Amino acid sequence: EADIYQTPRYLVIGTGKKITLECSQTMGHDKMYWYQQDPGMELHLIHYSYGVNSTEKGDLSSESTVSRIRTEHFPLTLESARPSHTSQYLCASSGSPEQFFGPGTRLTVL
Amino acid sequence: KNQVEQSPQSLIILEGKNCTLQCNYTVSPFSNLRWYKQDTGRGPVSLTIMTFSENTKSNRRYTATLDADTKQSSLHITASQLSDSASYICVVSDRGSTLGRLYFGRGTQLTVWP
Numbered sequence: 001e002a003d004i005y006q007t008p009r010y011l012v013i014g015t016g017k018k019i020t021l022e023c024s025q026t027m028g029h030d031k032m033y034w035y036q037q038d039p040g041m042e043l044h045l046i047h048y049s050y051g052v053n054s055t056e057k058g059d060l061s062s063e064s065t066v067s068r069i070r071t072e073h074f075p076l077t078l079e080s081a082r083p084s085h086t087s088q089y090l091c092a093s094s095g096s097p098e099q100f101f102g103p104g105t106r107l108t109v110l
Numbered sequence: 111k112n113q114v115e116q117s118p119q120s121l122i123i124l125e126g127k128n129c130t131l132q133c134n135y136t137v138s139p140f141s142n143l144r145w146y147k148q149d150t151g152r153g154p155v156s157l158t159i160m161t162f163s164e165n166t167k168s169n170r171r172y173t174a175t176l177d178a179d180t181k182q183s184s185l186h187i188t189a190s191q192l193s194d195s196a197s198y199i200c201v202v203s204d205r206g207s208t209l210g211r212l213y214f215g216r217g218t219q220l221t222v223w224p
Contacts, residue, residue, distance in 0.1 A: 042214040101153030
């Protein structure tokens with residue numbers, strides 16, 4: 001079983017709040033990713049990182065931001081949450097060729 | 111355009127029966143193809159990964175096939191169990207970028223009834 005963790009697992013917040021979704025991995029992987037997934041739909045890459053101090057935007061435009069100060073930690077932040085941000089957010093890390101996923105955070109913005 | 115199409119969109123079978131899920135892709139240049147199992151509310155878990163030269167790969171009751179010429183893959187589940195109820199996602203990786211970009215299908219939602 002992959003050692004990649006996400007907290008919180010579920011989050012319900014009001015519009016305008018600032019939130020941070022945490023992601024940590026203990027496998028020493030350099031590459032990490034954030035995906036957004038809506039019910040019944042495919043995963044969309046929103047952010048990725050090649051290593052410390054490296055972050056890039058993915059295919060799907062997102063108002064969220066990420067940081068990579070430590071290899072094992074890749075948090076995602078929304079400065080002002082809106083109902084359109086309601087979705088499942090999945091973090092992953094890659095030790096080529098395998099990509100391991102965390103359990104996800106289900107975010108609901110009221 | 112790089113795409114991954116899966117069929118059927120959903121499938122219901124009885125416990126103990128076999129089933130086959132399909133995946134067609136247009137991703138190029140091809141690197142590898144993966145099948146993931148995703149339980150509701152969880153992250154995907156890898157079942158198999160196949161490169162260009164591999165035609166078939168098994169993992170317990172799961173057998174994946176790959177035809178790189180026709181760009182098709184299938185996942186065969188033998189003697190289904192209730193715990194097999196999940197979404198099965200086909201994912202294709204290209205080798206045209208350092209990132210090893212992944213292209214995801216929408217998944218086949220499998221339900222196994224007792």
